[in-house]
Amino acid sequence: NAGVMQNPRHLVRRRGQEARLRCSPMKGHSHVYWYRQLPEEGLKFMVYLQKENIIDESGMPKERFSAEFPKEGPSILRIQQVVRGDSAAYFCASSPERLNTEAFFGQGTRLTVV
Amino acid sequence: RKEVEQDPGPFNVPEGATVAFNCTYSNSASQSFFWYRQDCRKEPKLLMSVYSSGNEDGRFTAQLNRASQYISLLIRDSKLSDSATYLCVVNRGGATNKLIFGTGTLLAVQP
Numbered sequence: 201n202a203g204v205m206q207n208p209r210h211l212v213r214r215r216g217q218e219a220r221l222r223c224s225p226m227k228g229h230s231h232v233y234w235y236r237q238l239p240e241e242g243l244k245f246m247v248y249l250q251k252e253n254i255i256d257e258s259g260m261p262k263e264r265f266s267a268e269f270p271k272e273g274p275s276i277l278r279i280q281q282v283v284r285g286d287s288a289a290y291f292c293a294s295s296p297e298r299l300n301t302e303a304f305f306g307q308g309t310r311l312t313v314v
Numbered sequence: 315r316k317e318v319e320q321d322p323g324p325f326n327v328p329e330g331a332t333v334a335f336n337c338t339y340s341n342s343a344s345q346s347f348f349w350y351r352q353d354c355r356k357e358p359k360l361l362m363s364v365y366s367s368g369n370e371d372g373r374f375t376a377q378l379n380r381a382s383q384y385i386s387l388l389i390r391d392s393k394l395s396d397s398a399t400y401l402c403v404v405n406r407g408g409a410t411n412k413l414i415f416g417t418g419t420l421l422a423v424q425p
Contacts, residue, residue: 231411242417243358243401256412291357295411302348302405303413305357 202227204294205274206306213282213313221277221309225294231255232275233303234267237289249275282313317341320402320416328424331392335419337385337402345407347378349387352399352418361387361400392423 205224213219225232234246245259249269260267264282269275279286289310293303320337327333339347347364362369364376364385375388385402402416 233413235415243415245412245414248412289355293413301346301411302360302363302403304360307357 204304204306206292206309211311216281219279219282221290222274223292224274229294229296231295232269233293234277235291284313287313317414318404318416320419324420324422326422327392332390335387335400339383339404344404346405347385348403350401350403394423397423
């Protein structure tokens with residue numbers, strides 16, 4: 201049973217470009233979460249999705265950031281017109297259907313904006 | 315005030331020492347609680363769940379006090395390999411399954 205898969209592991213973008221981060225949850229998991237970790241800081245919640253639905257996006261910046269989890273395929277975190285301050289590690293986690301459970305993390309995507 | 319608060323440390327301890335981490339949470343409706351471990355530049359990994367009755371896994375003991383909204387982790391006989399950041403995590407429960415992370419406590423075990 202493969203774990204949470206994220207790709208790419210490392211992504212370099214120039215200012216103004218778009219970044220697309222992908223996350224495939226563990227088999228049998230229908231909940232996906234995205235977290236951002238800035239250098240030397242803790243994990244900050246961004247968005248919580250179930251298949252085809254955004255459940256909670258209270259941690260997402262209002263502009264340039266969007267997320268989806270389509271019926272088929274991985275969850276995508278999309279950052280448009282990236283700026284230097286977007287440089288961070290972006291972690292995806294997944295959990296099964298039942299509530300009050302732990303989540304399992306992917307290895308993360310390290311985004312560097314140059 | 316942060317929803318989950320931890321002492322950031324660092325905690326520098328010798329091998330074999332016992333070390334305790336504390337965590338407080340502000341949302342009294344929180345349903346479930348966990349400790350995660352994060353090694354430098356790696357993803358967080360679940361260390362253990364935390365139950366009101368307290369639970370133990372080898373050298374690790376976790377406690378929850380719902381009345382005080384306080385969670386603890388005790389590590390006995392510290393090993394060099396225990397060096398990492400320990401994250402206190404709270405699941406708000408209800409309609410959302412969102413995990414809220416503390417900023418973590420850094421542990422450095424010295425030889």
